[in-house]
Amino acid sequence: MTDISLFDAIHSQRAIRHFSADPVSGEAITTILEAAIRAPSGGNRQRWSFLVIRDRETKRRLGQWYFETWNALASAMDLDSPGGQPYRPSMLTDGMEDIPVLILACQERPAAGFGPHPITSGASIYPAVQNIMLAARALGLGTVLTTLHTQHEQDVKALLGIPENVDTAALIPVGYPAKGRRFGGSKRNQVGEVTFHEMWGQKAAQ
Ligand SMILES: Cc1cc2nc3c(=O)[nH]c(=O)nc-3n(C[C@H](O)[C@H](O)[C@H](O)COP(=O)(O)O)c2cc1C
Numbered sequence: 505m506t507d508i509s510l511f512d513a514i515h516s517q518r519a520i521r522h523f524s525a526d527p528v529s530g531e532a533i534t535t536i537l538e539a540a541i542r543a544p545s546g547g548n549r550q551r552w553s554f555l556v557i558r559d560r561e562t563k564r565r566l567g568q569w570y571f572e573t574w575n576a577l578a579s580a581m582d583l584d585s586p587g588g589q590p591y592r593p594s595m596l597t598d599g600m601e602d603i604p605v606l607i608l609a610c611q612e613r614p615a616a617g618f619g620p621h622p623i624t625s626g627a628s629i630y631p632a633v634q635n636i637m638l639a640a641r642a643l644g645l646g647t648v649l650t651t652l653h654t655q656h657e658q659d660v661k662a663l664l665g666i667p668e669n670v671d672t673a674a675l676i677p678v679g680y681p682a683k684g685r686r687f688g689g690s691k692r693n694q695v696g697e698v699t700f701h702e703m704w705g706q707k708a709a710q
Pocket residue numbers: 517518519520521590596648649650651652653690691
């Protein structure tokens with residue numbers, strides 16, 4: 505464990521896409537997943553599963569599929585624009601097999617007829633994903649929430665033996681940041697710009 509405060513972790517956690525070759529211990533992954541399972545889920549049903557992937561060939565295959573989707577997106581984008589920054593080449597697009605660990609966060613689909621509204625369909629898995637990223641940050645480990653692999657959902661499921669009624673919500677690379685890659689410095693709009701009081705559009709507390 506570390507002594508980083510919760511707020512230090514929250515404020516400095518950000519997308520890390522370049523990792524060192526330093527190994528990530530099983531103990532660290534257990535600590536991270538112990539944090540994941542503290543997250544809330546609808547009805548406390550905890551329909552989540554976390555696939556920890558270290559096998560090089562598996563990571564290479566996942567990387568190929570990720571690359572295919574990324575390549576199609578990135579080639580139609582101005583990578584120097586602010587919106588293009590996350591799509592610049594990285595170890596996700598070249599060398600995913602060299603990232604020490606990938607965690608695939610999965611969620612079992614509820615029985616037909618009880619499906620949530622689309623906007624809430626991930627609400628019982630992404631809090632766990634955020635806990636993974638914060639716990640990793642507290643241990644000095646970098647992560648990034650990725651979803652491009654879902655364009656190859658059926659391939660990914662076949663490769664990993666994931667049942668039909670389980671969806672993959674996020675593929676989270678985990679590793680110590682590469683030299684020169686740092687936590688912190690993320691750009692966000694100010695709280696005042698995204699907060700209303702009592703009524704939509706009302707900027708100041710009355
Ligand atoms: C729903 C969602 C999907 C994302 N998918 C990807 C992805 O496939 N690949 C990637 O590199 N980053 C992905 N990201 C990470 C975002 O690009 C990142 O959170 C954002 O650019 C802010 O980065 P920062 O925390 O370093 O400022 C995703 C984030 C979210 C919330």
